[in-house]
Amino acid sequence: MEKMVIEGGYPLNGRVRVNGAKNAALPIMAACLLIHGTSKLRGIPELTDVKTLCDILNELGVETKKCQDGSLDITVKDESNITAPYDLVRRMRASICVLGPLLGKRGMAKVSIPGGCSIGSRPIDIHLKGIEALGAEVEVKDGYVIATGEKLKGSRVYLGGPYGSTVLGTCNIMMAAVLAEGRTIIENAACEPEVQDLANFLNKAGANISAIGENNLIIDGVDELNGVDYEIIPDRIEAGTIMIAGAITGGNIVLENDASCYLASVIDKLREAGVYIDLRDAVNNSSGYENKGECIVKSDGNIKPINLTTLPYPGMPTDMQAQFTTLLSIANGTSVITERVFPHRFMHIAELNRMGANIMNEDAIAIIKGVSSLSGTTVMASDLRASASLIVAGLAAKGVTEIRRLYHIDRGYERLEDRLANLGAKIWREKE
Known part of the structure; x- marks a missing residue:
């Protein structure tokens, strides 16, 4: 068994290629x-x-x-x-x-x-x-x-x-x-x-x-x-996850093999939250991706509160809900997330609260009162996207975060820790 160890507080900077979906x-x-x-x-x-x-x-x-x-x-x-x-x-x-x-x-x-x-x-x-x-x-x-x-x-x-x-x-x-x-x-x-x-x-x-x-x-x-x-097309969920990782750390990153033409709802909400996003040469046509382009994501780490609802495409993907929950946990105010695809998909909230977040879950709704910072601790991944949200939280938290049950993250993200490390994150695997 392995665990992920993250020393938080380092902005992400540089270029990263989005993998296939x-x-x-x-x-x-x-x-x-x-x-x-x-x-x-x-x-x-x-x-x-x-x-x-x-x-x-x-x-x-x-x-x-x-x-x-x-x-x-x-x-x-x-x-x-x-x-x-x-x-x-x-x-x-x-x-x-x-x-x-x-x-x-x-x-x-x-x-x-x-x-x-x-x-x-x-x-x-x-x-x-x-x-x-x-x-x-x-x-x-x-x-x-x-x-x-x-x-x-x-x-x-x-x-x-x-x-x-x-x-x-x-x-x-x-x-x-x-x-x-x-x-x-x-x-x-x-x-x-x-x-x-x-x-x-x-x-x-x-x-x-x-x-x-x-x-x-x-x-x-x-x-x-x-x-x-x-x-195959680039992975829009991986792209969205990396965007949020850049935003929460106050980073400046460029995503290659861009999936932004499939991420309109995600990009709209990130911009509403105060994240700067510049799309370059992204083209989609009837034969699929021809020019995949680039996406620039910049943030000063000051996140504005927003409300969002997950919906089938082209709405907000349910697979991005956990990552947005993490981002909004440090926003300057209260945010509300409504889950309309999998109403009980909030198992990550308990772990985020252990890191100092202030999130209340009522049925299909999460009410997120932003805190000034998260604190590193040991947490447990419950599913694929929840594990991604905990990695995002660890990148921004003060101190060291350890994440258990890494088999979830390996189901959907290829060597994510190596790619984040190449962007300046302090992240590695250890034997439990």
């Missing part, structure tokens, strides 16, 4: 189950979640090969196995993304009901309702989802949930439908950039998907998909 990489890797030949994926980050999905794909007869240039080659070698076992799937909730492509290509899927972060209820019933609408027969037995459908047929699929559309559900139904007979319309589809990236990848492989980024996503089935060379 984890939440785009995982479904795109799973989509390779649908494809003839080899797909070369560029920008795949080195994360434990990526390693877990590679292990699952290997179990399903897929060869995954890391190339010298950092790309990942994925080739289906054997289509006989349709079971994604519990021992692998339990490691992360996103493992459910193999359900759609297995069913769509092999006519049957047996996928263990997944585990993952403890951030509240995230049922998969919407996924199952969607594939049933395509003609699959679904059974939940002995902890597994068993879906059968030799030839799926296009249909209208409504994916509304209690807190909005479902990202992984949209990805799963999209992947199940690309080889189905006829037209599928996903109503209330998730519009997140990572969903759009999956659609763009599938189209490059030969799929026929239109209305990408709209609430009614249209998929016209095709006979086959073929391997492609594809670069």
Whole structure:
């Protein structure tokens, strides 16, 4: 077991490159189950979640090969196995993304009901309702989802949930439908950039998907998909996390491989909080990122209080809520955060309060009374984004902060401590 040690109080300065998006990489890797030949994926980050999905794909007869240039080659070698076992799937909730492509290509899927972060209820019933609408027969037995459908047929699929559309559900139904007979319309589809990236990848492989980024996503089935060379988009959540780290430390940083065109809501709230942000040469068009540009973030460390609400894209990402909670904990006044995506996603508050923050949680609302400073202490990460918020807190706190349960941070941030150290942070790992 390792712990993260941070000596706070050092402004971040310099340049840092944003890695490829984890939440785009995982479904795109799973989509390779649908494809003839080899797909070369560029920008795949080195994360434990990526390693877990590679292990699952290997179990399903897929060869995954890391190339010298950092790309990942994925080739289906054997289509006989349709079971994604519990021992692998339990490691992360996103493992459910193999359900759609297995069913769509092999006519049957047996996928263990997944585990993952403890951030509240995230049922998969919407996924199952969607594939049933395509003609699959679904059974939940002995902890597994068993879906059968030799030839799926296009249909209208409504994916509304209690807190909005479902990202992984949209990805799963999209992947199940690309080889189905006829037209599928996903109503209330998730519009997140990572969903759009999956659609763009599938189209490059030969799929026929239109209305990408709209609430009614249209998929016209095709006979086959073929391997492609594809670069995934930058990780907007990693970019937002680094922006907040720069802001809370009073830093001056430049983000390369910029994701700002997907971060309008985050940038708007950072500017409202008094952070200077300059976007340079960021261009997004119908074929995806062409000119990724740069983003300059400057702050004097004096943060203004703001109110924000998490919402599905293009609203404030729920994956940025914990980091904003940390930033606003040292604001000059009272802020209110309302969580509309995962209403119980506030497990980081107790740990931030141990560091001297003054935060009160009432149901889906956090009331944050800014304090003059945070104090270093030992804290425990409860999920991926909570762990990022504690690292951000440690960077700004007086004294030394120790963070336990680092396996959470390694699920979604590639060598984050090394990259922050290159910006001037005093941060390192030690054995517990």
